[in-house]
Amino acid sequence: MQGRSESNVLIVGGGIIGALSALFLAQSGLQVSLLDRRFMGQESSWAGGGIISPLYPWRYSSAVTALAGWSQGFYPDLGVSLERETGIDPQVHATGLYWLDLEDEALALAWAGREGRVLLQPGMAEVHKTLPVLGDGFAKALHMPGVANVRNPRLLKALRCALAQKANVTVHEGSEVTGFIQQGGRVCGVRTGQGELRAERVLLASGAWSGELLATLGLNLPVVPVKGQMILYKCAEDFLPxxxxxxxxxxxxxxxGHILIGSTLEHAGFDKTPTEVALASLKTSAQELLPALADAEVVGHWAGLRPGSPEGIPFIGEVPEYPGLWLNCGHYRNGLVLAPASCELLKNLMLGESPIVDPAPYAPAGRLG
Incomplete structure (x- = not known):
């Protein structure tokens, strides 16, 4: 691909953010090239749990809340449309979510009141009736009905298939970007091990690896890898509702019937090695929550690297010091839940459309060192 100029937009990173950005931009008629250093969706996006909500939404700023709320409304239709187009069901599964023994329950209830969200306070007898496999020893609960999870590996597989069907999308897997090309005061492409690739705009959506690439331009992106380990059990389909x-x-x-248990928070650089210490800790947590898992087999144990960022607020928009270079990265623990809104906002800004939310909190301007 030496020196080719084939795209309106070149996207670096094939996780949920890069793939969904590619889909939205392609649906708007742009020519899109997507590059991944390995295989699409095999890093943080594959490793996550897929809860379509921040774990504790009331602990985040309004900037995260705005993106999460838009995405939660979008996900059901996204799942339906992807299954229709590809035959792959991402399994957007609305189960509701219970929080047990929260220390900041009052803050949660106040947040729900402000945001107009249904947040119930069921008695523990009612909770145990609904969740008979739940362990004893929990004193109180909050319940948000309707919260869904998405089966993220299937979501990424469906997105990969949908992009492959589009004549205006080219995917380059096994193509590691080593630097940016500048010409006439603009970023106009990237360098890879296979040669140069040029485009009118370059979008960096490389998750935890985004900071390393921006450093080649002398920019300090405050996004660092945060390791998370998870384990997987296989139970009956009706084990946990x-x-x-x-x-x-x-x-x-x-x-x-698969049950995911997560997750650790570890600052270990780019090391993704699963550890016995984490396995033991996760199994202890699993059995405290759901004692019957003591007799279940762990059928999976893995680690991924979240793109840790200040307050979990992603960077979305053009880098003012380098026209032509755009960011959509730094989603920390909420990449899957924030992805639809982040990618729609990115498209809005790139195409001059009316933005779905105020873009100011996510703008790279003034947030890079």
Whole structure:
């Protein structure tokens, strides 16, 4: 691909943010090239839990709340449209979510009141009736009906298939970007191990790796890798009817009875090696939440790298010091839930459309070192 200029937009990173950005821009008629250093969707997007809500939404700023709320409304239709186009069901699964023994319950209820969200206070007898496999020892609960989870590996598989069907999208896997090309005061392409690729605009959506690429331009993006480990059990399909969160750990039921337990928060650089210490800790949490899992087999254990950012507020927009270079990265723990709104906002800004939310909190201007 030496020196080719084939795209209106070149996207660096094939996770949920890069893939959904590519889909939205392609649906608007742009020619899109998407590059991934390995395979699409195999890093943080694959490794996450897929809860379509921040774990504790009341602990985030209005900037995160705005993106999450828009995305939550968008996900059901996204799942339907992707299954119709590709035959792959991303399994947007509305189960509701229970929080147990929250220390900041009053803040949660106040947030729900301000945001107009339904947040119930069921008694523990009612909770145990709904969730008979729940462990004893929990004193109080909050319940938000309707919260969904998405089966993220299937979501990424469906997006990959949808992009492959579009004549105006080209995907380059196994293509690691090593730097940016500048010409006439603008960023106009990237350098890769296979040569140069040029475009009118370059979008950086490389998650935890975005900071390394921006550093080649002398910019300091405050996005760092934060390791998260998870484990997976296989149970009966009706084992757990709702998501449960206690003491920072969660259980997520899939439609086929798989139960995800997560997650650790570790600052270990770019090391993704699963550890025995984390396995033991996650199993302890799992059995405290759902004692029957003591007799279940762990069928999966993996780690991923979240793109940690200040307050979890992503960077979305053009880099003023480098016209032609755009960012959509730094979503920290909420990449999957914030993705639809982040990518729609990115498209709005790129195409001069009316933005779905105020873009100011996410603008790179003044937030890069």
């Amino acid at each position: 709702a998501m449960v969160l206690a003491k920072g750990r969660y259980a997520i039921p899939r439609k086929d």
